[in-house]
Amino acid sequence: MECKIDLKAIELEHKQRRKRLFKTSFLNNYLVVAATIILIVIILLAIFAPLIAPHNPDQLNLSNSLKGISRENFFGTDRQGRDIFSRILFGARTTLLGAVFVVIISNVIGIPLGLISGYYGGKIDNLVMRMCDIILAFPALLLAFVIVAVFGRNFTNSVIALGVVYVPMIARLVRSVTLVEKEKIYVEAARAIGISDQSIIFKHILVNCTSPILIQVTIDMAYSVLDLAAMSFLGLGVQPPQADWGYMLSEGREYLMLSPNVTFAAGFSIMITVICFNLFSDGLQVFLDPQQRRV
Amino acid sequence: MNVNHDELIRVKGLSVKFKTDRGEAYAVRNVNFAIKPNETLGLVGESGSGKSVTAQSILKLHPSDRTKIAGEISYKGQNLLDKNEKEMQKIRGNQISMIFQDPMISLNPVIRVGEQISETIRYHKKISRKEAMEQSIRLINQVGIPFAEERYYQYPHEFSGGMLQRFMIAIALSCNPNFLIADEPTTALDVTVQAQILRLMKKLQKDFGMSILIITHNLGIVSEICDHVAVMYAGELVEISDVIPIFSNPLHPYTYGLLEAIPVLGQKHKKLKNIEGHPPNIFDHIQGCNFSPRCPFKTDICLTEKPILRQVGNLRYVACHNPLNHI
């Protein structure tokens, strides 16, 4: 039986499929498009906060305490008379920067660990997985509490602590993909022609991990925004007077009866950001990984 | 095609349309056939030709929100397409049963196999747990599985594919159906097991007295078990015949192509022929005969006019402008 393969047609077909997928996963899904746009706006607001903010976010003005919504103060003022809108803008910086660093820390540690333990297996794998087990023995944020308790309660420490807490997730994910990939023929072939382990791991296997990693990164962004807010809310993260959404919530709770403006502004900022990250990651998941939809 | 009262089931002008992301598409178009009591009809075609869709339409197993079925499926004189879901439930598994291609995924992994048989009996026959269990154990014996009492309490993952297909048959026969639909029942099994399952089906057909619609792409199975054959291509029937003439005297070029693609023992040097090209995608629209792009015997008319299924002999139908071996 003769077999003619029309490579061009296959490539074209593939491109069309991607396009169609992009359309169904992103464009046809108005929610995902809206979420992406809002995320971009939030990021831009955070970057250009000093230019946009109408007031100094840390400027105390007790005579201006708990003012309502006005042209001067879009979201009103807090108990110390600070402009809530400006504080929300600067809070976005804290929150997003923190979340990005949490994700960077966990990925920088977790990806190599996962690759190495998946690829080499044996004792290294065992060691890495036992280390993950130890971290996972702490329910969620509890380890972060301990780390912060010991090294001091501040924003940097809580970011590092969360980064560490997130490592096992990413390491296990990368390891599981590596375990599948390393059995594939292209790895065998690469080894046969004498390509070093390092470049097999970091060039070939890592490339195949990008989709799951990207999806995990967007999910982790949502979680780290929530967890950083929780740390600050508990008074373990951002310390006053720095503007932060989580801390604003815990401040606002104290005078909730008098004026819920701070609470609403900070609360909805957190919620909208997290919703957008979640929607974006849903869209990305459908696009990158249409067969395997994780929950 | 007159209404015939010794027919158990008659499918008339059946069309099935699916709604998909890429628009609506016909999976099956204007299919007609009939089966008499105790007879076996083989529905033959390549994968994607609409065989399974046809079979599942009889039990209305397609999701109703994404499927449009038109035509008539009359079973014992009543049109199944008029029945609602509740009424269909009384027919499924009770009067008409179905077994599927891959037994490894057809049984529920977290329910004991025995329970999967006896729940069917309990639901349809309204008998006690104990009686249902006894009947199930008898059935397990009947489909050729030893130590039925112990097997009753085991889970699907503890069995091989061939064994599981026997359990599937036991489930299908548990309520003495008149009609069994077997959707590629042996495709996923080892060759030796295939023969056992076919023999079992033949034997049970006699014991239970039922008609079978067997769907397959394997003409060997057809020759072994079927009384009649219907050949399907791209969602439409192209040829209907008794089983012997279709092997000796195929009329449709597609049937001919299928037969040519069967290896024959002793003809070592004969090159196996395959049918050039691929079956059309259900979204493709073809002018004229669906098979014309692949047909070696096509003429001008084939490209413009769609051939209709017409009678060319006693119980012999073909949809082709230029049938082979004119009678």
Next chain:
Amino acid sequence: MTTFVIRRLVQIILVLMVVSVIIFSMAHLAPGDPALIMMGGKQSSPEVLENVRNKYHLNDPLIKQYTYWMTGVLRGDLGESYKMKQSVTDMIIGRLPLTIQLAAMSMFFTLLLAVPLGILAAVKKSTIVDHVATSLALVCLSSPVFLTGIMLILVFSYKLQWLPAFGIGNSVAENFKFMLLPSIALSLNMIALNMKMTRGSMIEIMDTQYIKTARSKGMPQNTVILKHGLKNAIIPILTVSSLQIGFLMVGTVLVEVTFGIGGLGSLIINAVKSSDYPVVQGTVLFMVTVFLLINLIVDILYAVIDPRIKY
């Protein structure tokens, strides 16, 4: 099964040993003189500080201190709080009932609503019911528990004045009223998560061949969904239950702080804030132990539900 449980118990003990070493050494590597912390930052004479150090073995080598602590822990004595001068074990036992009640009420709401809602959304896929349920789930999932809690306080305590906003009552029955809002705040998040997962796995399961088999043999819709679908759909949810239990435990901490409930969570946060290391050590070790034991129970449950799992 028995060997599995024993093996896991041994594993848990090993993990706990490592965890105890980590917690202990971290607390002792922390900057700041424990003696000073114990005196509450008051100006104290060197003799007083030295006395304190001797009393709490702070001058002994770390390994010896760890041995003291560990022998105490094994006897159920988690040490003494720097600040409250109280036994940590007693503090935990005193506050545990509140936390258990809170967690139990949240679990009750979650179990009551999450799975049925998930099934409903899955069965009514792509209808209004499904869209409303999934949108609400997204909102609940994206709102941190303390924010949900604050919103509930705002509506049900301040506006409608139906339920108290802070604190606890004098008895378990009275606590029920006080804990209604906290447990709803905590459970909304878990209901949303579990609903979403149930929906997802249910939709996937309803597409499988064995569901088609069940339908082809005439099983009624309810049997197909509840008997053939649900049992399979629960399995993937159980696999991530460890994360959920962790979430529940940390959730109680957040909710306790939000609603001013003096349970285990408030205890641990106050201890972290005031560098009361014996309390931090003790409560964390306690929570980790509970967490690992619950995980073990879930693993056993997992084998009961899924016959393919053999330990």
